[in-house]
Amino acid sequence: TGDKANGRTLVYTCNGCHGIPGTNNAYPQYPVPKIAGQNEQYIISALHEYKSGDRTHPTMMAQAQSLSDQEIEDIAAYLSSIAAK
Amino acid sequence: TGDKANGRTLVYTCNGCHGIPGTNNAYPQYPVPKIAGQNEQYIISALHEYKSGDRTHPTMMAQAQSLSDQEIEDIAAYLSSIAAK
DSSP: OOOHHHHHHHGGGGHHHHOTTSSOOSOTTSOOOOOTTOOHHHHHHHHHHHHHTSSOOHHHHHHHHTOOHHHHHHHHHHHHHSOOO | OOOHHHHHHHGGGGHHHHOTTSSOOSOTTSOOOOOTTOOHHHHHHHHHHHHHTSSOOHHHHHHHHTOOHHHHHHHHHHHHHSOOO
16 A cells, blocks of 8 residues: 655655646646546556556656655555645 | 547547546546546647557557547547546
8 A cells, every 4th residue: 555645755756747736847848747636556557667668758767667666656645645736 | 739629529438438527437446547637738649659559558559549630639639628537
C-alpha cells in the first residue's frame, strides 16, 4: 500500500513539468499530461512501464528508473488522493 | 483545429472503459486513465503514438488506428474542454 505522505514528498520532482497542483509546466508547448487525481493503478502501471522501457520517454524513463516499487506506490497513492485540476 | 461537437460524438466509444464523465469503467480492476479534462496536446500525442505503434496497448492501438488525424484532433478538443472528474 502506498504512503501518501511520502508520495507527497516524492512528487516534488514531478512539478517542473506536470505542474502539480496547477497545469502550468516549464514547457507549455510540450504535451505533458495532467496527473493530479489520476487513477492510482494507472499511475503505478505507467511508472512501471517507463521503468522497464515498455513505454518510452527519455525524461520519464530516467525518473522511473530512480524509483523503487514502494516509491511508485507512494506517488500513486498521493496523486490519486488529490483533486483533479 | 479540433471540432468539439464531433469529438463529443466520437468519444461515445471511449466510455465503456474510460467512463466519461464518471470514473467507472467496465473493468474496474484494470488501470484505465481518466481522460476528461486532460491536456489537449497530450491526448493528440498519445493517440498518434497508439496509431503508429510507438505506444502499445491492444485496445487503444485498434481504436487509434480507426481514427483519422482530424478525428483525433476532434476528440482532444472535446475531452480537454470538459471538467476533470
